[in-house]
Amino acid sequence: MMIQAMFFLFILTGGGTTNPDFHDSQDSNIVSSWTTDFSSGDSGMFEPDYPELGMAPLPPEAIDPIQIRPEYFHRIHETAQDVKVDASYECSYQSVLNMLHFKGNNDKYITSRPVLDYRHLTWIFIEMRIYAILDVREADQMFVSYIWVYLRWDNEHIHWDPDQFCGQDHILIPTKNLWMPDLTIEEMTEQDKASPSPNLNIGYHGWVEFRNDQVVVSTCKMEVYRFPFDIQSCKISFKSIMHSDNELRLFYHTNDSELTEQSRQTIQTQYEWIFLNMTVHEKTVNHFGFNQTVIVYTITMKRRSVLYIANFLLPVLFFLCLDFASFLLSDTGGEKVGFKITVLLAVTVMQLILNDILPPSSDKIPLIAIYCIGIFTLMMLSLLETILVMYLIGKDQKSTDKTEENQKMNENPEDKRSPLVGCFTGIKKLIHSASVKDTAKEDQSFPKEGGSSPHTEVSLVMEKAYEELGEMRKSKSLFSSSTEDEKPGYWTRVAEKINKVFTIFYIIAVILFLSVLFTVWNIDGI
Structure with a gap:
């Protein structure tokens, strides 16, 4: 009996089944089946109940890793009920990190996309909120804004049972210790001087969340024909630097009216502008020989013309x-x-x-x-x-x-x-x-008749x-x-x-x- 208990404890604290790279024949069949179904585009066989950690669910093509590995979590849960461990140890963050074999120099979590099979597509949910319109430089055609960006993706190497660790369903880890998508803003001309957010939020099902605020100095083509009664539309476009859309794909929340209303509630200052609306759409571009998905947020604003009327x-x-x-x-x-x-x-x-x-x-x-x-x-x-x-x-x-x-x-x-x-x-x-x-002289001295002087x-x-x-x-x-x-x-x-x-x-x-x-x-x- 003691040998069995030690064996189960070994499994829980870092044995073969807790290693994400180790799978029995049944787990391998599950992963293989998911890869085949995803590649064929048939996702109707799964009806996942997505946890409410983000702002929107994944598209139908992206399958929740909980639904891919249900039997794995079921076996861990049954084993944990038969083993009595120290509650103070299992309730700590370090116990989860030890179970995941998470170390700062672990190449599995840093070097490449977090997938068990390279054919898996990494879906990244992105949402942007504008908090301030700091400046609009018409002469330079520059738009300065303060934004918050929310990212969420699945790391297939991360999973644990919250019941085993006193209900811990998420932990925070430094961003430098985990892979992050290489997203950039196409229109940005200056890097933000402030440091990015230092932590990532990791869920027990493998979801990774990243929130970051930054000041974006971007190009914006100004239409000043009706200045100062003009309406400007500036774009902020997100895309990957190195990954093609066969490896990494972006998706977004499609309700423009809801997005506009949320932005109106969060915006703090608008400089000399009145925020009208914000829309988002997706496009595919071909740069340097491969296709990439680009999410474009368009911010529409109207100039406050009262000061220009009074001063000019x-x-x-x-x-x-x-x-x-x-x-x-x-x-x-x-x-x-x-x-x-x-x-x-x-x-x-x-x-x-x-x-x-x-x-x-x-x-x-x-x-x-x-x-x-x-x-x-x-x-x-x-x-x-x-x-x-x-x-x-x-x-x-x-x-x-x-x-x-x-x-x-x-x-x-x-x-x-x-x-x-x-x-x-x-x-x-x-x-x-x-x-x-x-x-008179002539008359006195020489009197002549008929003469003329x-x-x-x-x-x-x-x-x-x-x-x-x-x-x-x-x-x-x-x-x-x-x-x-x-x-x-x-x-x-x-x-x-x-x-x-x-x-x-x-x-x-x-x-x-x-x-x-x-x-x-x-x-x-x-």
Whole structure:
């Protein structure tokens, strides 16, 4: 009797039947039958009752190892009832680890996929929850999120009877001591600086659970056409690095509405975004010559546009109103042009700020850029119209000054003579005085009759030239008066008409532009 009890104790504490690699002929038949049925895809012969350790059951193709090895657990349970052991020892975690021959350097648990037959497919259940939207960098097209990832898979080397160990149905072991799937995120550009979760949760039936939180910096193609009323969708895709879908396959919880509701309950902060929904789908990709299963989570979010409206759209619109108010200023001074140039430069500064926000690789020009360019164009046309009006008014002012000058010359011809006429007049006076003196001397010393002095002849010639110059000056004034048909104030009246027409055009253009732009902006809903 003592020998039998020692033999059963040997079996419980590490004998041949507790070694997962040891199987009798009946166990071998069970494993072989499972492999054949799984490979053929007929899983209807098993109806497992899955333990509620995870968030979702396995797909029909993945068979619970409890259902594969039922007779094994039945024999252990019957043997344990016949053997009395120390309860304090059997209730410790170490007793389970000793039964599993679990050591940190055990290659069976670390080096390869945890399957008894390499033809077995390792199913990995994955679920992701988003806890925070930390940042969205439009210029760099980067999405920064804080997520929790839940993984669960079957390790066929692990199994024990909880009744044998005081009801222990799970234990925690370090992650470095057990095989883990080599999953990665396709879009991730930076590794998380925080250390991963240090422990794995192992169930008595072989399920292994892993929970980990991490900050993911991933790429996300931004559609900023309707910025700041845009809706963005960023993806986080999980796949294996080395295993093909013939060795390792991912599956997920398919209820998108439930997944969205759970994410709304768990999300803590959303930065400047409003979380809308999260969907998940599966796809198969062929990278480097073999197919792989990829689980893609799509996070859809809407931007909070209130701050952009208050800090950007309204100030630019206010600058447009100021430009419109500048039509009330006088066109005769230079203050109007200076005011318009100042407002135009303010819009230019707003465009520079916008250039730092939007990504340069956008396929289409964003509507907010069209908004700034359109307002800038209208304000520039307003400035050009003001310059034209001031030019016409200045031209009319010159014409008025010239007319007043001519009138003064006609009223006081002696005061407004040309230099040449004045020169001839001075010469005429000098010659005339000289001729009078010479004539008086000649009359006193040499009285002659019928004689003429040379000075008298020069004086006559100069008088004749002076008369001809007078004739030329009169003809010039008549010619200039005939060529200027415009009445005083003609260009001023033209400038006033241009100003009125442009004001009407400006108002209509602003209304149409803003109406069309905000209608297009409102297509997806503001």
